[in-house]
Amino acid sequence: SQKIEQNSEALNIQEGKTATLTCNYTNYSPAYLQWYRQDPGRGPVFLLLIRENEKEKRKERLKVTFDTTLKQSLFHITASQPADSATYLCALDLSNTGKLIFGQGTTLQVKP
Amino acid sequence: NAGVTQTPKFQVLKTGQSMTLQCAQDMNHEYMSWYRQDPGMGLRLIHYSVGAGITDQGEVPNGYNVSRSTTEDFPLRLLSAAPSQTSVYFCASSQGLAGGKVTDTQYFGPGTRLTVL
Numbered sequence: 001s002q003k004i005e006q007n008s009e010a011l012n013i014q015e016g017k018t019a020t021l022t023c024n025y026t027n028y029s030p031a032y033l034q035w036y037r038q039d040p041g042r043g044p045v046f047l048l049l050i051r052e053n054e055k056e057k058r059k060e061r062l063k064v065t066f067d068t069t070l071k072q073s074l075f076h077i078t079a080s081q082p083a084d085s086a087t088y089l090c091a092l093d094l095s096n097t098g099k100l101i102f103g104q105g106t107t108l109q110v111k112p
Numbered sequence: 113n114a115g116v117t118q119t120p121k122f123q124v125l126k127t128g129q130s131m132t133l134q135c136a137q138d139m140n141h142e143y144m145s146w147y148r149q150d151p152g153m154g155l156r157l158i159h160y161s162v163g164a165g166i167t168d169q170g171e172v173p174n175g176y177n178v179s180r181s182t183t184e185d186f187p188l189r190l191l192s193a194a195p196s197q198t199s200v201y202f203c204a205s206s207q208g209l210a211g212g213k214v215t216d217t218q219y220f221g222p223g224t225r226l227t228v229l
Contacts, residue, residue, distance in 0.1 A: 008152070034217065043116075043202050043220030044155070089154065099170060100218065102147075104154040 003027065006090060006103035013080055014111055021075040021106045023090035028101075030092040033066055033073050038087045038105065047088075048075075080110045114138050116221035118203050124227045125193040133188040133224050135203030143206045144186040145170070145218070146178065148199040155202065161186055193228045200225050 004025045013019050023033070032051045036044035050057045050066045050073070057064045063076040077084050087107045091100040119134045137144065145160035147170075157170030161180040175197060177189040186205075190197060204218040 004154075036220075041223075043204075043223050045220070046217035049217060091155075099145075099157055099160065100155075101157075101171075102155040104152055 004090065004092060004101055004103040006088075006106045008104060008106070010107040010109055012109045012111065015081060017080055019077040019080045019084065019108055019110070021088050021108065023073040023075070023103055025071050025092060028071070028092055029068075032093055033064075034091045034093070034100070035062075035064055035073075035075050036089040036091065038089060044089055077108075080108075082110045082112050084108060085110050116203055116205055116219050118201075118221035118224050120224060121222070122225050124229065125190075126229050127194060129193050130189070130191050131193065133190075133201055133203075133226070135186045135188065135221060136184050137186075137203075137205040137219070138184065139205060139207075139219070140183060141205035141207050141219075142183070143218075144180065145204050146176070146186070146188045147202045147204065148172065148197075149202060149223075150199050158188065158201075190226075193226075195228045198226060198228045 006023050034049045035047045037047055038044045048057055048059055048064045050064045052068055061078045065074045087105040089102050089105045091102045093100055116137045142163045146158040147155040149155050156172050158172055158176050159170055159178040161167045164180050164183050167178050167180055180186055201224045203221040206218045
């Protein structure tokens, strides 16, 4: 069956360090992959989109990589801050239809 | 722009009751969708619409109906609520492209937390 996996265990890091979150998928050939941030009690907020023909995308302190051979995306936050503490979701779009399949999310806690 | 708005924020129903969750967007987006979010399950697509008058089923459509009479509104109807429908419901919209294909970010509403007793 088709599956997306994110590390279900919370990631705890010290302020200033780089946080790396993983999104693995099986049995998909996604047109693109997105990362969202979700704070408690709120809806997800879009962060970055990376297409299947792109290896890396950056936005300020954020970086996403996309390895279609490994079927994996890595999401990096450099110089992390306590305000980065949230749950981060990856989502795949199959066949460019807008029907997003989401991972269960990884909770990041940045300690001062 | 208000973005995507959802009402109500919270709702408690008894088994068998019906209700409509409202969703509206003021960004003139063609594509709208409904998700439910359960602990440990991630977001799952219930129904979606690529434009006014056009709807289709997502991953978990059973027990839910939708309609899209205008570009702005996309209500989700629970015909006979069941405890398994206890969840947080999110509406989302995005700018559709020609042919109903979407390659754009989705904007989510704040969610409706529904409890069915």
